[in-house]
Amino acid sequence: MAYDTDTTAFERDDAHNLIASDRVEGTAVYNREGEKLGSVHHFMVGKRNGKVSYAVMSFGGFLGVGERYHPLPWDALTYDTDLGGYVVDLDEDKLKGAPSYERGQEPSYDQAYGSQVYGYYGFGY
Incomplete structure (x- = not known):
């Protein structure tokens, strides 16, 4: 059995992940x-485990006025190379009823909030 010993091939492949x-x-x-729903504003990473828990999506508003932030479970997003963005199983109506907050009113992201967000989207926390 032949093994690929070209480490640059591994580095190239790994860079895509x-x-x-x-x-x-x-x-x-x-x-x-x-249909574009919004864009990733930032994401939340666990301090101890280093895993991304949420992508916080900005939605609505104009020039930052009236914009809301929606934490989405990271596993709810799938990257689509054709679109050059993330795809989620949501429509605007479901998003409007989702847990969200305004600028300057960030939640505590504690266990209760995590259960609320993940539960809304049908994921276990």
């Missing part, structure tokens, strides 16, 4: 129909 945080911020978020 990782992305810098500053490149995720601002990435568009679409629904399954290809």
